[in-house]
Amino acid sequence: MTGKPMQSNELDLDITIDIDQLVRDGLLNRDEAQALVAAQAADQLRQEALPTSSGDSVDKDEVKESATKHKRHWVRVTRLCNQRCTFCLDSMNQDGTYVDVDSLKAYILLGRKLGRERLILSGGEASVHPAYIELIRYGKQVGYEWVQTITNGMMFSYKRFAQAAADAGLDEATVSMHGHTSQLQDKLTGTPGAFVTGVKGMQNLQATGKVVVNIDVVINKQNYRFLPDIIEYYYNMGIREFDLLHIIPFGRGFDEHRHSLFFDLNDAVPYFRKAFEWSKREGVYLWTNRLPVTYLEGFERLIQDPHKLMSEFDGGRHNFESYLKRGIKPDCHGERCDFCFLDGPCRQTMFPYREHLEQGTFAEVAIDSQHVWQGPQAKAVFDRQAASEVVVTARTAQEALACAATLGHDTASRTVALDPGADFEPLLRQCLEPGATQPIQRLQIRTLGDAQRLLQRPEAVPATLVVELALDAQIASWLITQSQIIQALGDRLVAALPNHEYLSESRDIDPTPAQLRQLAEAGVRLKNVPPCVAGAPTEAGRLLWLDAKMLDGSGALDLDRYVHHYVKHAYYAKSIRCGLCSAADQCQGIHINYLRNHGFAIMHPLDDQGQALTDGASFEQLADRLKAANAARSKREQQKVVGLHKPVVRAVADLAIGDRP
Ligand code: SF4
Ligand code: SF4
Structure with a gap:
């Protein structure tokens, strides 16, 4: 020293x-x-x-x-x-x-x-x-x-x-x-x-x-x-x-x-x-x-705060950064992964993120119009992605249009989110201009005031534009009563459940499961809500997508920003009962903080017709059945079932074939 x-x-x-x-x-x-x-x-x-x-x-x-x-x-x-x-x-x-x-x-x-x-x-x-x-x-x-x-x-x-x-x-x-x-x-x-x-x-x-x-x-x-x-x-x-x-x-x-x-x-x-x-x-x-959160059904308040993942990744920083920057797999990679509590954010998510980045195959990318690139490499890597959807967040419509014009994803569909209270008329005018290249396909709205302003004359919303409302409890209770708007926009109206970084945010603002179901019953297309919670088919939330701010100067994923992104946007979970559900393969479950707030009980496995299974097993019954099935496996297979979310859900699916309780 x-x-x-x-x-x-x-x-x-x-x-x-x-x-x-x-x-x-x-x-x-x-x-x-x-x-x-x-x-x-x-x-x-x-x-x-x-x-x-x-x-x-x-x-x-x-x-x-x-x-x-x-x-x-x-x-x-x-x-x-x-x-x-x-x-x-x-x-x-x-x-x-x-x-x-x-x-x-x-x-x-x-x-x-x-x-x-x-x-x-x-x-x-x-x-x-x-x-x-x-x-x-x-x-x-x-x-x-x-x-x-x-x-x-x-x-x-x-x-x-x-x-x-x-x-x-x-x-x-x-x-x-x-x-x-x-x-x-x-x-x-x-x-x-x-x-x-x-x-x-x-x-x-x-x-x-x-x-x-x-x-x-x-x-x-x-x-x-x-x-x-x-x-x-x-x-x-x-x-x-x-x-x-x-x-x-x-x-x-x-x-x-x-x-x-x-x-x-x-x-x-x-x-x-x-x-x-x-x-x-x-x-x-x-x-x-x-x-594993699956084993906390009924005690969801005991689910570990997702931010603890940050210190877990910090503890193995050298390993994870070597992987993100140079593609060298962590030295723990191998048979340990099947037992590892970091399997979700690491092998199941971080690995595919890096692979998509390297291969340029991210289907969705997002950028803030004021984003400052850490280096020219970062922009090149971002532009190289073969994205079919680009999400631009901006303060004003002019900023959004200017930013969209600088991006290399010419054929991608554009979604724009403006700051609350911003004037979205310039965007609407562009959509209505005869012969103009379609500047945006989807407009995200994040406050009740903006929703009311945009939708007060639903017939004025351009026919090519999808309106995506980021749901909170206020917007949900207003929208439930707006049958005229719902009918007028039909499939061009989407109500998306946002993910929150903190449990307290979810508790303070999220709509309840009952509100989500009411919206679906009223004919609103829901996004980022499992079909069993909506009681109707829904649009999947974004899972693998690249945010420009995750990239460091060399165009690699920054570890801290990746983990933060995972906690806020990609940490989903399912119940052990999801293994009985006909939608399990297409459904990613629900974000961890909505789950911590409302519990696994909101998940009801669906039958082949999309109806809630009336003979679905309880958590305890399924655990007992898994235990019996596991006892019949080889020692090595038994070990693989230990404590893991995804294999557990898969194991229930195996059990359920022709043998639903
Ligand atoms: S999942 Fe766990 S054991 Fe496997 S590479 Fe990641 S941290 Fe290491
Ligand atoms: S039971 Fe599970 S897999 Fe099925 S729709 Fe609900 S959350 Fe998705």
Whole structure:
């Protein structure tokens, strides 16, 4: 580290940070370092890619959503641990050493310069670092609002150590406890005494009165049957926050203990449901982590916040960026993918995105008229796509027309979305001009005021133009009463359900499933709504499409912008019951935040005539049937069914052939 030496009680946030040294000390990888150097040079340090928004209510969803917006700075303090967990994800990185304390301080300081608010000290086992208490104190001194540690709790079984950590400013300790007995905890951690010392550590931290204590549980084959008991045990100790982490196919757990740790989620359904009931208790917070959403039917509020994907991709940045920029598949790619919680955003979506980009086969592209290309390559790649549809967002009609004229997709159909209140007359005039090249085919309308203004004289809407209303609850309730407009426009009127980045947005503005059904009954063509929810055929939402802002200067997909795009626009889910549905192959399900808001119960599998199946099975019945079917499979096939959304839905479809319950 270079720069002015600091006295212990004198802080200088302008200190120069030697990023190369942080790389040598293993605190950053080369790609992260390059991003930081570029940001520092531009005097514009990179923030997390989350836009902010706020809500008024303080219910559990709001609390959880706001927690995910807290900007975190993870600092790995050691490369060693005093336990030997069978599912350790970090074993490959451990060489028995501590990270240099000056480098750690520099990295902690860097987090503040990046605007991070929560410092998380992790390892290996962070608490065994000789400077651990000093690092907590330093975190507070440089201004972190909250200092948290991830720990196995053993060091805190020394009362004076726990008190020293609390006095230094530790705000929260997340203790990894995977069992409620010595037998279970000691076996899973490979450490005699892990349970007794861990519990003692938690009690000592609680006794300081200064530290919030919560627990992490890694759910695996050995403990899933005890999950309700584990929660009850620690609840009785005063713990109110539980993070339930599904085992993932990395590290020692997959390489050495795959058969003793991985399990069929269908077996776990009754235990999960009993455990999840705890989330209904006042003051109890349950988080799930990496658990396939299919298994949260009935407990949709426990679906992991989609933004957690950002930190997951951040953790493997080097791998994912190598793929996006150079086409080198992540080094985890292969048999792990079938077990991987990132399969949806990674193999199922990111891979096809890159392939489409390379081959120029994106069927739909979108651009904001004020978009600034990161480099000439980016525009060339965008123009090269053989798109049949181009969506232009603009402030004014003139801007939209000017932008559309610069694009290379001459034969593509054009959709335009203008800012609320903008004058769309110039667009309409162009559509009506005899002999003029059709400038746009579809106009997106996003506010009730604009909808009323455009549709007050439906006969004035050009016959070649489709009007697409972005539905919110207000527009939906107005449109339901507008039979004259619906009749006049017929198929030229489309009501699209927008996707939202945050659950709170979906709760505040989305139309209800009942409104969607009423609209369909009134004859409105719905878009981005599953046919079972509409009760009628619908237009599919956009799934694979390229937004110009996803491209970096070289014309490759930018990782952060891709993940953000995935969360907001491409994260769809289906119920386990969708496997019984005749529309399953054409239906992508529903966006995750509408699902979190309204639950899987809105999905009703359809028969071959498009009618709701009256003999459709419940979630529990299907899980039981999958469990029986899985038991009849080979060991390898059984493993493939474990915990995955798409194979599960496919497996139900297999079951359903000629054998519908
Ligand atoms: S899905 Fe992606 S992250 Fe997961 S194992 Fe495969 S390549 Fe790796
Ligand atoms: S049951 Fe599932 S697959 Fe069928 S229409 Fe509904 S969401 Fe789509």
